[in-house]
Amino acid sequence: xxxxxxxxxxxxxxxxxxxxxxxxxxxxxxxxxxxxxxxxxxxxxxxxxxxxxxxxxxxxxxxxxxxxxxxxxxxxxxxxxxxxxxxxxxxxxxxxxxxxxxxxxxxxxxxxxxxxxxxxxxxxxxxxxxxxxxxxxxxxxxxxxxxxxxxxxxxxxxxxxxxxxxxxxxxxxxxxxxxxxxxxxxxxxxxxxxxxxxxxxxxxxxxxxxxxxxxxxxxxxxxxxxxxx
Numbered sequence: 152x153x154x155x156x157x158x159x160x161x162x163x164x165x166x167x168x169x170x171x172x173x174x175x176x177x178x179x180x181x182x183x184x185x186x187x188x189x190x191x192x193x194x195x196x197x198x199x200x201x202x203x204x205x206x207x208x209x210x211x212x213x214x215x216x217x218x219x220x221x222x223x224x225x226x227x228x229x230x231x232x233x234x235x236x237x238x239x240x241x242x243x244x245x246x247x248x249x250x251x252x253x254x255x256x257x258x259x260x261x262x263x264x265x266x267x268x269x270x271x272x273x274x275x276x277x278x279x280x281x282x283x284x285x286x287x288x289x290x291x292x293x294x295x296x297x298x299x300x301x302x303x304x305x306x307x308x309x310x311x312x313x314x315x316x317x318x319x320x321x322x323x324x325x326x327x328x329x330x331x332x333x334x335x336x337x338x339x340x341x342x343x344x345x346x347x348x349x350x351x352x353x354x355x356x357x358x359x360x361x362x363x364x365x366x367x368x369x370x371x372x373x374x375x376x377x378x379x380x
Contacts (some may be wrong), residue, residue: 166343173201174348181352184315185359187253189244192237199229205342225308232309236316255318256370257363265321268310275306300336304329320367323360327353 176198183191203226240254260268279302307329314322330353337346 167205169201170205170342173198173205176201178348178351178355181355181359185355185362187240187255187257189237189240189254192233192240196230196233196237199226199233202226225305228305228309229312232312232316236312239316253366257318257320257367259367260314260317260319260321264319268314268321268325272306272310275309276302278302279305300332304333304336307332320360320363323356323363326356327360330356 176194180191180195180198183194203223206223206226244252244254276299280298283301283305284298307325311322311325311329314325330349334346334349334353337343337349
């Protein structure tokens with residue numbers, strides 16, 4: 152057995168160490184994000200890279216030929232968005248006179264920003280389900296479960312990560328919306344460690360939401376750095 156396909160067998164189900172470790176990095180990143188620490192981004196990138204190899208299985212894992220295009224593809228976009236978030240938080244951190252200050256100040260998205268991301272989510276789901284259906288035209292899963300669910304998870308995850316980078320408290324609620332669909336899908340496809348972690352995330356997200364919501368109310372507003380995008 153190689154390091155790549157090393158796995159545990161629980162209840163007759165093979166679970167790769169890549170899936171377990173990748174999710175552990177994901178949880179650590181979420182904790183860092185709640186605490187508004189810059190290190191949350193690079194830690195998350197490592198987890199995303201590991202989970203990509205899990206969800207885009209090509210016969211070398213215990214899940215055989217199953218490919219969750221949305222779950223795999225979003226890991227790639229997680230990495231890209233995380234690079235942006237890493238740069239943005241580090242830039243803000245470098246401009247702070249207090250070395251112990253959080254890397255971002257939470258705030259609610261404005262009405263215009265909220266309308267924007269909701270429209271992107273709606274349009275993105277329609278487009279992505281068509282793309283996933285086209286890519287996996289021979290896939291056997293029923294489209295009402297697989298294509299739409301995977302598209303919802305894919306687009307919602309991208310928006311939540313972007314919103315986190317911008318410091319919008321809304322991103323916690325976005326993750327809850329993603330988890331409501333993501334947990335049933337992962338259980339259906341027998342990615343049990345990821346499904347369990349999603350349930351842990353759901354409880355953690357509620358906690359994180361109140362932490363950021365309280366900070367957005369109690370911390371003194373500051374101007375964004377000039378040129379911040």
